[in-house]
Amino acid sequence: MNDRRSFLKLSANTALAGVAAAAIPGTVTAKEKGIEWDESADVVVIGSGFSGLSTALNCARQGVEKVLVLEKMQVIGGNSAVNGGWFAVPKNPIQLAQGITDDSPEELVKDQIKSGRGMQNEAMLRQIAEHALDAYHMCIDAGVKFKEGFNIQVGGHNKARAIRTEHGVGGDITTKLFRAAKEAGVDFRMQHYIEDFVMDGKTILGVKVRQNYRFPNLKTGKTIYIKANKGVVLANGGFARNMELRQIVDLSLDPTLDCTNALGATGEVTLTAMAHGALPVHMNMIQTGHWGSPDEGGFGWSNALLSIGWHQGISVSVLTGKRYMDERADRKTCSEAIMKNRYADNSPAYPVVLFNYEPYKDDHRVTRALRDKMAWKVDSLDALAHQFNIPAEQLKATVANWNKRVGERQDPDFNRKMDTAEVLKGPFVVSRVWPKVHYCMGGLKTDLGGRVLESTSLQAFNNLYAVGEVTGGVHGETRLSSTSCLECLAMGIVTAKTIVSDFRG
Known part of the structure; x- marks a missing residue:
């Protein structure tokens, strides 16, 4: 013993x-x-x-x-x-300042019931959600600072209610x-x-x-x-x-x-x-955390980078050049979809996530990822296909189809919510993704x-x-x-x- x-x-x-x-x-x-x-x-x-x-x-x-x-x-x-310093708080001050007034603890619990797949403790989740503002104010009273004006919708949530600490940790x-x-x-x-x-x-x-x-x-x-x-x-x-x-x-x-x-x-x-x-x-x-990167160890920075990628961009299989999932689904759904991408010998075929570089080139999530070489700036789809050995014509067809869906604001392939989706026109920020054991x-x-x-x-x-x-x-x-x-x-x-x-x- x-x-x-x-x-x-x-x-x-x-x-x-x-x-x-x-x-x-x-x-x-x-x-x-x-x-x-x-x-x-x-x-x-x-x-x-x-x-x-x-x-x-x-x-x-x-x-x-x-x-x-x-x-x-x-x-x-x-x-x-x-950890990444993310904190779900219905009715937090930043959310209200953004004009989002229809959120509530009950709305958060509804999202958690879906992700829990019938195995969750609803009474406990409700109790926790009802104490969210108390927990937030405890942090504020202790001197915790959150990113100014930052409140976003993250995977599996139906509202933007996730704030983040000042330094993202x-x-x-x-x-x-x-x-x-x-x-x-x-x-x-x-x-x-x-x-x-x-x-x-x-x-x-x-x-x-x-x-x-x-x-x-x-x-x-x-x-x-x-x-x-x-x-x-x-x-x-x-x-x-x-x-x-x-x-x-x-x-x-x-x-x-x-x-x-x-x-x-x-x-x-x-x-x-x-x-x-x-x-x-x-x-x-x-x-497993579906935002893990094979190009960095431990918790890493990929979770922050993909808070852009999952919402404004897409994920593509290097094997087929096609999308393979709803990028905004919950962790379990996304992790299972990602890990199906494997070569014939069962080794990981790391999918890529891409989004537009120009709107986010000064965002610390991007500058840090590029600095640490767990993401790359790629000028064109041809260059992207070459760097990651992706079928180029299929990749181009996938992006063209995606851009059409953005205009239509619907995704018949995976029924993704499209309110944050952007037309992809390059240059791109590209990173590889693979889940990590998380929680x-x-x-x-x-x-x-x-x-x-x-x-x-x-x-x-x-x-x-x-x-x-x-x-x-x-x-x-x-x-x-x-x-x-x-x-x-x-x-x-x-x-x-x-x-x-x-x-x-």
Whole structure:
């Protein structure tokens, strides 16, 4: 159990096979285990991304005296710090200034129900959407800046409601919420790895922690015990970087796919909770980001570039020179369509995305992509066909047909919404596209208040909460772009209220 590889294998197989929690060590009282607490806090938050920061800040602002955030890595933020900074907010001020007055939380939920394909938690989605403006104002109050006048419609949404941070990264939010939480009295500890929970039946008492841990070496640091007087909040994110667990829960997922997540997204805390009887849901639903580029590693800049490409341009198969999908569909639909583009030996035939260069030549999304050589300026369709080995005549026919459809404002081939479509006339910005593993739809089942459910009774544990990507069953089969930031921040607000209510009750 001291070896990380063995721990991950054993925990995954044990939890997923449904072995009784009573057979797992750690379900006895601290006194019986002979534990002496090294320190205590009222609320211990595990993870320092959007969800952890929002929960910690809101707990402190609601009067919780000692809030402690534990982060296993050397810096705060996790995946949240490296994401694209997109944030879906119905009725946000920029949207209203654009004259879009017919949006609402309910409209967002309608879009999420479509993408969830019947597997989503509608009540949870509605609760999250109704707290969108609260989450937005929390960010503004903390000093977060969003791009002036920037509010667009992204894949799967029926309205323009996605705003973006000033620098196009989630770090614009995590740094400001971190500062606000520190000012509110929240204590932060880096390099603290959770080894186990200390349980008394269905009540969590605290956590066993490896202090001064250096990722990924479990032999570093020393073990301490931290008591949680009012609750433990799991905000540790997903497990997209845990290749062994990914293969266990979804054998259909292409193991060669790159991943957008930070290296620490390995899910040990989730597995520990499952080993103690926490109920998992939708673990096999692992989302790919259809905006990934094979010409850059990790999260990259392609997601920003394609916020233009998917809406103003088209995607074309290098094999046929033809369009092959509705470029504005949801992530799952687009990813599946993209990955069908393969050579005879089954290797990826990376499709290209093209849009007009001139209207966007000074846009930072374009200038940065060209600078980093994950996109190219191409002067003509002949040059494009030559550079990417695309059948030239068919490519020209595809663009000619597209330009006709733009004038007609309809797309009979794929029924794409055409309100943002542009006639393509070159020169072009061209990039290659291939999905990357991005988000874990599955995780721990919670009630609407963020309380983790126990697998034998289907009732909530005492004092154990979970927020953000560590939870499962919220979005269903696929999550819409820009809704992770919303979920994490909004549920941090909700769960903080739950913790205070539970303690006082």
